[in-house]
């Protein structure tokens with residue numbers, strides 16, 4: 001079965017500096033060879049630190065910006081080959097929800113006007129039936145139809161995000177890119193919006209690309225997760241598997257930062273040390289090597305490819321399979337578990353051939 005969305009080798013570099021004569025002298029390698037797929041009705045989360053390229057990937061997928069290289073296929077069709085009419089149809093199939101709903105809703109339009117606009121633009125519902133469709137959309141996102149006459153400023157943040165979701169749904173999309181959709185909301189409201197998104201996904205068979213730096217939120221919503229670092233994907237896996245046992249050292253470090261409510265379940269936290277690299281001048285070889293506790297010489301020179309391992313993980317690391325199991329990083333009370341000690345000893349022996357980096361362990365506060 002073809003995936004709804006297939007992204008292959010996507011590249012986007014931005015000009016960061018120009019000479020006096022306007023010639024580019026430096027580029028930000030925002031997205032540098034990214035590949036992933038999104039299945040119909042499923043959620044792929046894109047996670048990573050600020051500046052790793054998540055939003056650029058979203059804009060590329062929506063064709064808001066053109067890629068320098070790579071291919072995006074939607075329902076098997078290459079988006080680069082679409083004519084204006086087909087691109088218009090694609091813009092209906094793929095919608096975007098932003099972090100700040102207030103910025104994305106026109107303050108001078110009523111909710112009714114906001115929701116009617118896409119219906120009229122895509123000629124979806126006869127004019128006489130639009131009011132009914134607006135009311136239906138409001139009910140779908142848990143708002144009362146009488147709110148249709150109000151303006152965005154009359155709503156709370158959570159309600160405004162519901163309106164933004166209703167507007168995205170107005171055109172009956174197949175894919176919604178949710179760019180940090182709950183990070184601007186009160187913590188108490190976040191789970192309501194996440195539950196709404198899940199409920200809508202079940203009812204309408206929507207696919208989501210969920211862009212977030214908040215791993216606790218991602219854990220709640222994702223089917224699959226792609227971990228990004230400096231413009232590349234370092235690991236993809238089913239969400240449950242990844243959160244239980246991340247394989248790439250960067251995923252492990254990222255996931256060790258999630259607050260764990262049960263003290264006994266707390267993971268030992270890997271504190272990353274070393275030079276913090278930039279997308280302006282990314283490190284050679286593996287882009288994580290300057291911070292990786294498991295670095296060996298090969299990591300500095302050779303770019304690791306994202307490889308499927310047959311168990312649902314794809315990991316871009318030269319040392320996959322050699323590293324201590326992530327479950328061993330859970331400390332027993334008062335120190336390391338015997339399993340971890342054994343693994344560390346075995347690991348240290350393996351290190352003899354390479355140059356070990358710095359591993360420092362601390363416990364989640």
Ligand SMILES: Nc1ncnc2c1ncn2[C@@H]1O[C@H](COP(=O)(O)OP(=O)(O)OP(=O)(O)O)[C@@H](O)[C@H]1O
Nearest residue numbers: 014015028030049050051052053054055056057279
């Ligand atoms: N239009 C642009 N011109 C120049 N550089 C850009 C442009 N857009 C993004 N960048 C750079 O590309 C890199 C990736 O940015 P992007 O916004 O995609 O990251 P992100 O992971 O979404 O970060 P955040 O979570 O902070 O939004 C960053 O270094 C950013 O400064």
